Amino acid sequence: MLSVGDSCRELGVVSVQRNSLPMPAVGPNTSALIPSLDAESSAWIVRLRGDSPDREQALSDLHALLLRATRFELRRRTAGQPHLRGGDREDIAHQSADDALLAILAKLDDYRGESRFTTWAYKFALLEAAVNVRQRAWQRREIPLDADHWALIADRTSTPDGVAESRELINALGNAIDQSLTPHQRAVLVAITLNDVPIDVLAQRLNSTRGALYKTLHDARRKLRAHLRERNLDIHAVRQSE
Amino acid sequence: MSPPDHISRDQLIARVIGPSEAELTCDECFDALDRYVELELDGADADRVVAGMRPHLEGCPACQHDYGSLLAYLKSRPKSG
Structure with missing residues (x-):
C-alpha cells in the first residue's frame, strides 16, 4: 500500500502546493462501467470527469471531505505524541489530504463501485x-533489527498449565529464527513483530515497499511454522489463545 | 526497544508465526478494504465475501491499523457521507 503514496510521486509531484494541485485527467467511462452505482457516488464520478464543467468545485468539495478524514486520523493517532504541535498536525492533515486527492484522481478509473465513493476515497x-x-514519529529513531529481544519473550509469564509446552515452543522458535531464516x-x-516498527x-529505511516487506514476512513465518510442525509443536493452541 | 509489556508471551508468539490460513497481500487488502468495512457495518458476512481479509488483518499490523481507522471514521459519520 505504500504504492498509493508512490503513485503520487509517479505523477511528478514532489512538493504539493495547496490550491495549485496538478490534476491528472480522468477517463470518461468510469460511471458507464458501473451500472449498480448509487446516485451520490455516480454524481461524484460525473463531476470529477475531465470534461465536467463542475470539476473545479468537485475537486474542492472532495478535498474538504478528505481533509475532515485526515484531521480525524491525526486526532486519533497523535493524542499521545506531545512533540506534534497543533500547527504540525494541521500541516500533516493538509499534506495528507493533498496526497490523497492526487492518488484518488490517478486511480479513479480503478473505482469499481463496490462501496460508496466516499468510503473508497476516505x-x-x-x-x-x-x-x-x-x-x-520514527523520523530520527534507530530501527532495531537484531533478534536480541527474543530472550525477553522467554521471560514473559504464561498460564501455569502451558508453561512447559510454551517453553519448548519458545526455544524451538528462537532456534528457527536463528537458523532457518535469511x-x-x-x-x-524482528523489526515488525517484536519491535513494533511500522x-x-x-520500507522507507530499507528502500523497499510495504508489499515486498510483507511478502518477506509471510515467507519467514511460513518457514517458522514448518519448523515447528516438523517438531510436532502445536501452533494452533497459541493462535487460539490470542 | 522491547516488545510492549501489555502483550503476553502467547500473543507475541502468535505475532511471530502469523496466520496459517490463506491471506490477501497488502495491496489486495487495500483494494478490498472499503468494501469489507461497509459489509461489516451493514451486518453482512464480510469474511465470506472477502476471503483472506481476516487472516491478513491478523498478520499485518499496518493493515489492521488502516482497517481500524476506516471503521472508526465511518462509524463517526452519518451514513450518507
Whole structure:
C-alpha cells in the first residue's frame, strides 16, 4: 500500500502546493462501467470527469471531505505524541489530504463501485495521514533489527498449565529464527513483530515497499511454522489463545 | 526497544508465526478494504465475501491499523457521507 503514496510521486509531484494541485485527467467511462452505482457516488464520478464543467468545485468539495478524514486520523493517532504541535498536525492533515486527492484522481478509473465513493476515497485519506504520522514519529529513531529481544519473550509469564509446552515452543522458535531464516527475513520479522516498527517506516529505511516487506514476512513465518510442525509443536493452541 | 509489556508471551508468539490460513497481500487488502468495512457495518458476512481479509488483518499490523481507522471514521459519520 505504500504504492498509493508512490503513485503520487509517479505523477511528478514532489512538493504539493495547496490550491495549485496538478490534476491528472480522468477517463470518461468510469460511471458507464458501473451500472449498480448509487446516485451520490455516480454524481461524484460525473463531476470529477475531465470534461465536467463542475470539476473545479468537485475537486474542492472532495478535498474538504478528505481533509475532515485526515484531521480525524491525526486526532486519533497523535493524542499521545506531545512533540506534534497543533500547527504540525494541521500541516500533516493538509499534506495528507493533498496526497490523497492526487492518488484518488490517478486511480479513479480503478473505482469499481463496490462501496460508496466516499468510503473508497476516505481510505486513501486515512492511509496518507497514518503513513505521515508513522514516518514523523520514527523520523530520527534507530530501527532495531537484531533478534536480541527474543530472550525477553522467554521471560514473559504464561498460564501455569502451558508453561512447559510454551517453553519448548519458545526455544524451538528462537532456534528457527536463528537458523532457518535469511538475515533479511530475520531483520524484517524482528523489526515488525517484536519491535513494533511500522512496515511502511521499515520500507522507507530499507528502500523497499510495504508489499515486498510483507511478502518477506509471510515467507519467514511460513518457514517458522514448518519448523515447528516438523517438531510436532502445536501452533494452533497459541493462535487460539490470542 | 522491547516488545510492549501489555502483550503476553502467547500473543507475541502468535505475532511471530502469523496466520496459517490463506491471506490477501497488502495491496489486495487495500483494494478490498472499503468494501469489507461497509459489509461489516451493514451486518453482512464480510469474511465470506472477502476471503483472506481476516487472516491478513491478523498478520499485518499496518493493515489492521488502516482497517481500524476506516471503521472508526465511518462509524463517526452519518451514513450518507
